[in-house]
Amino acid sequence: MNTSFPKMSTSSLSQTTSQTNFYDSSPMSSYSAKQLTSNDNFKVVVRVRPPLQREVIDGRFISTIQVSPDHKKICLYEYYNIDLVDPEHLEEYLNNPNSYTMHTFSFDYVYDQDNTQEEVYDNTARHAVLSALQGFNATIMAYGQTGTGKTYTMEGFKYNCIDPQRGIIPRAIEEIFKHISNGSNESTTFMVRVSYLQIYNEVISDLLRSDRQNLHIREDKKRGVFVEGLSEWAVRNPSEIYSLIQKGAQSRATASTKMNDVSSRSHAVFIIIVEQMTEIDNHKSIKVGKLNLVDLAGSERVRVTGATGRRLEESKKINQSLSCLGNVISALIEQKTHIPYRDSKITRLLEDSLGGNCKTTMMGMISPAIDAFLETLSSVKFANRAKNIKNKATINEDVDQKALLRKYECELQRLRKELSEKNKTIVDSSKLSQLEEDKKRAEQDKNAAMAALEARSKQFFIEREEKKKLEEKIRQINSQMLIGGCNIENSPQFRNAIEEQQKLIRAQYEKKITELEKERSQLEEDKVQVDRYKQLTLKQRDIMIALTTRLNERDETIVQLQDELDAYDRIHRETETMLDQKIQRVQQLEEYVNSMGGNLPNVQQIQSIRQSKIKDCVTQDGQETYNITKENLQDYESQIEQLTLINQEQDQEISRLNNLLLNHENSNLMEYVKSSVDNIIDALSQPNDGLKLQSVAKDLISLQKILSGEQQQSSHAFSNIQNIVHSRKESPMHTNQSKKSLNNSQNYDDDEQPRQLNNFYTFSNKSQTSSMKKQKDPSLPKPQINVQEIIKMREVKRNLYS
Numbered sequence: 001m002n003t004s005f006p007k008m009s010t011s012s013l014s015q016t017t018s019q020t021n022f023y024d025s026s027p028m029s030s031y032s033a034k035q036l037t038s039n040d041n042f043k044v045v046v047r048v049r050p051p052l053q054r055e056v057i058d059g060r061f062i063s064t065i066q067v068s069p070d071h072k073k074i075c076l077y078e079y080y081n082i083d084l085v086d087p088e089h090l091e092e093y094l095n096n097p098n099s100y101t102m103h104t105f106s107f108d109y110v111y112d113q114d115n116t117q118e119e120v121y122d123n124t125a126r127h128a129v130l131s132a133l134q135g136f137n138a139t140i141m142a143y144g145q146t147g148t149g150k151t152y153t154m155e156g157f158k159y160n161c162i163d164p165q166r167g168i169i170p171r172a173i174e175e176i177f178k179h180i181s182n183g184s185n186e187s188t189t190f191m192v193r194v195s196y197l198q199i200y201n202e203v204i205s206d207l208l209r210s211d212r213q214n215l216h217i218r219e220d221k222k223r224g225v226f227v228e229g230l231s232e233w234a235v236r237n238p239s240e241i242y243s244l245i246q247k248g249a250q251s252r253a254t255a256s257t258k259m260n261d262v263s264s265r266s267h268a269v270f271i272i273i274v275e276q277m278t279e280i281d282n283h284k285s286i287k288v289g290k291l292n293l294v295d296l297a298g299s300e301r302v303r304v305t306g307a308t309g310r311r312l313e314e315s316k317k318i319n320q321s322l323s324c325l326g327n328v329i330s331a332l333i334e335q336k337t338h339i340p341y342r343d344s345k346i347t348r349l350l351e352d353s354l355g356g357n358c359k360t361t362m363m364g365m366i367s368p369a370i371d372a373f374l375e376t377l378s379s380v381k382f383a384n385r386a387k388n389i390k391n392k393a394t395i396n397e398d399v400d401q402k403a404l405l406r407k408y409e410c411e412l413q414r415l416r417k418e419l420s421e422k423n424k425t426i427v428d429s430s431k432l433s434q435l436e437e438d439k440k441r442a443e444q445d446k447n448a449a450m451a452a453l454e455a456r457s458k459q460f461f462i463e464r465e466e467k468k469k470l471e472e473k474i475r476q477i478n479s480q481m482l483i484g485g486c487n488i489e490n491s492p493q494f495r496n497a498i499e500e501q502q503k504l505i506r507a508q509y510e511k512k513i514t515e516l517e518k519e520r521s522q523l524e525e526d527k528v529q530v531d532r533y534k535q536l537t538l539k540q541r542d543i544m545i546a547l548t549t550r551l552n553e554r555d556e557t558i559v560q561l562q563d564e565l566d567a568y569d570r571i572h573r574e575t576e577t578m579l580d581q582k583i584q585r586v587q588q589l590e591e592y593v594n595s596m597g598g599n600l601p602n603v604q605q606i607q608s609i610r611q612s613k614i615k616d617c618v619t620q621d622g623q624e625t626y627n628i629t630k631e632n633l634q635d636y637e638s639q640i641e642q643l644t645l646i647n648q649e650q651d652q653e654i655s656r657l658n659n660l661l662l663n664h665e666n667s668n669l670m671e672y673v674k675s676s677v678d679n680i681i682d683a684l685s686q687p688n689d690g691l692k693l694q695s696v697a698k699d700l701i702s703l704q705k706i707l708s709g710e711q712q713q714s715s716h717a718f719s720n721i722q723n724i725v726h727s728r729k730e731s732p733m734h735t736n737q738s739k740k741s742l743n744n745s746q747n748y749d750d751d752e753q754p755r756q757l758n759n760f761y762t763f764s765n766k767s768q769t770s771s772m773k774k775q776k777d778p779s780l781p782k783p784q785i786n787v788q789e790i791i792k793m794r795e796v797k798r799n800l801y802s
């Protein structure tokens with residue numbers, strides 16, 4: 001049924017109207033052909049949509065429109081009181097010329113219900129699109145009552161290149177890209193960008209950027225009238241635009257109304273800007289064409305649509321703005337000085353399209369339905385008036401500063417310059433870094449080298465990022481440009497140029513990256529070497545410190561040993577002196593003992609031992625210096641032991657002889673004392689004789705002297721003993737440490753041996769020296785060896801050597 005009704009209705013209509021044949025008969029109301037002034041810049045076409053299903057009643061549709069075969073004229077049949085006609089007499093009524101009034105209008109073109117989308121585009125829209133491609137401003141504006149096919153004509157419903165129902169916008173896009181691809185002029189670069197906006201309730205919003213609402217219209221000398229903040233999308237192929245249209249269409253305000261299931265409640269403007277830059281003999285000319293594809297919201301009679309509430313408000317706003325459009329058109333026709341563009345957003349936005357620098361095509365959409373007759377007539381009248389609008393269209397050429405292509409060209413040049421400067425900077429920085437590195441290497445400062453390395457790396461990464469960004473920006477800009485003949489990206493010329501440029505840039509950067517990498521690895525190697533060197537230096541320093549410490553210790557040891565040697569030498573000499581004295585005394589005693597018939601120790605043996613030289617003894621300037629070694633010291637020790645043993649033997653012998661001597665001396669003394677006492681008693685018992693008394697006195701005095709001499713000697717001996725004991729008490733040998741030291745002396749290791757021995761001899765020396773000093777004191781009486789003293793000396797020696 002669906003397929004049959006339009007045909008049926010059409011034939012029905014055509015039969016009805018053919019009888020009157022409006023272009024042959026004299027119409028009652030006619031808008032003459034003379035009104036059809038040739039105005040290339042403002043064309044007006046009318047499109048009659050086919051009847052909708054809801055408009056066909058009982059399989060019948062009464063059309064009020066007839067289009068002339070040449071599609072230049074349209075006749076509107078205004079039937080009187082058709083509602084009152086009995087359906088049985090309807091056909092008769094329709095064919096009766098008295099039943100209607102004819103309104104005939106002439107337009108640039110009239111599309112009837114059978115005209116396809118393709119035909120509409122080819123005959124009307126294409127011209128506008130080509131104008132835009134030539135650099136003109138062009139506008140295609142769909143105007144009409146709600147539900148008459150404005151959106152259908154502008155957009156269609158499916159957006160792909162094979163859908164025959166696709167409307168003017170997709171076809172215009174295809175045309176533009178076809179033009180760019182097929183164009184023979186390869187020296188022309190194109191850029192296509194699109195915007196999509198809606199005016200809903202007098203509020204402008206961006207249909208491609210949901211965050212951009214309530215935008216404002218601005219005007220300046222360079223850009224003319226424009227919507228501030230409206231997004232522009234650079235597109236490279238039709239499919240990109242299709243997806244943008246779909247996105248925008250979803251955001252557009254629509255509603256289901258009584259007149260239209262999907263009624264647009266806003267004016268929608270799809271803007272395509274085509275920039276083209278042609279280079280001839282190094283001269284660049286730029287053209288900027290702008291194509292406005294306007295789908296106005298449908299006018300509606302609230303009485304008919306029954307709109308209420310929000311819909312009513314929308315209707316009011318829509319009608320108000322359309323009324324403004326009518327006022328602008330009237331003012332233009334009447335050539336008024338003031339054109340009320342600013343009364344509504346849509347007229348303000350389309351200022352250029354209405355009486356300005358634009359090639360405009362107004363498409364009046366009408367319904368053939370009898371119910372919509374008044375609106376249809378109104379629309380056609382409106383379109384008819386609009387025919388008188390005169391635009392002055394000029395090519396937007398050499399709009400130097402305005403053209404985005406020009407801007408992009410400048411931007412590209414700037415970016416390329418910046419890129420090459422960056423390259424230079426990288427080279428310069430590399431040299432600078434090399435110098436810094438040399439300097440730092442010279443300083444052998446690891447931390448500074450590390451900082452330089454890190455800074456260099458950072459800089460390198462930053463520069464690499466910047467380079468990437470620049471390349472990306474260039475790529476983006478290039479990708480948005482299209483060359484005549486084909487998509488710029490597909491043109492061999494462009495591809496070659498880009499490839500060469502890319503190769504050059506890549507080669508430069510690869511070279512620089514390699515250099516920087518080398519520099520980096522060199523720095524790292526240096527750093528490792530510096531670390532190694534530092535470690536080595538630290539180790540060496542530690543070794544030096546240890547060696548110095550040990551040397552100091554050795555020095556100290558040597559000094560101590562030297563002191564000890566000196567001390568030993570002194571002791572040795574003193575011992576020798578003592579021994580000489582003793583030997584002398586012994587010799588005296590020997591002589592005495594020999595005279596008494598006793599035995600004496602072998603003095604020769606003692607002397608041979610005493611005079612035996614120690615190995616490695618050097619005599620210089622009369623002084624003996626000993627090279628102290630372990631063996632020497634052991635020699636010394638063994639010699640000392642031998643001497644000690646001999647001394648002990650000697651001491652024993654001396655002691656024995658002393659006892660003998662003492663006994664002898666005591667017996668002599670006692671005998672002398674006895675005889676002296678006897679003499680004194682004899683002398684005193686005889687009569688006093690002065691001479692005798694004198695000899696008695698002399699005897700007494702000598703006796704007293706002997707006794708006091710004995711007393712003095714014994715007190716001196718006592719004092720000597722006390723001194724020795726005192727010095728021994730003060731000697732470190734009597735401290736625990738010394739004892740311990742001595743106890744441990746048998747366990748020393750090779751390194752410690754000199755120190756331990758040294759301590760031992762030092763202490764011995766002190767003790768001995770102290771004792772010797774006391775003996776050598778000139779204030780004291782010259783020592784005379786007696787038994788007591790020998791015993792004391794022997795004790796001292798034993799203590800010292802134990």
Ligand SMILES: Nc1ncnc2c1ncn2[C@@H]1O[C@H](COP(=O)(O)OP(=O)(O)OP(=O)(O)O)[C@@H](O)[C@H]1O
Binds near residue numbers: 264
């Ligand atoms: N030439 C045509 N051929 C086939 N169907 C059409 C044609 N024109 C319009 N239509 C149909 O008419 C109905 C209304 O069309 P459309 O929505 O385009 O009207 P409109 O003028 O945009 O309405 P509104 O102003 O309410 O948005 C749709 O279902 C559409 O498919």
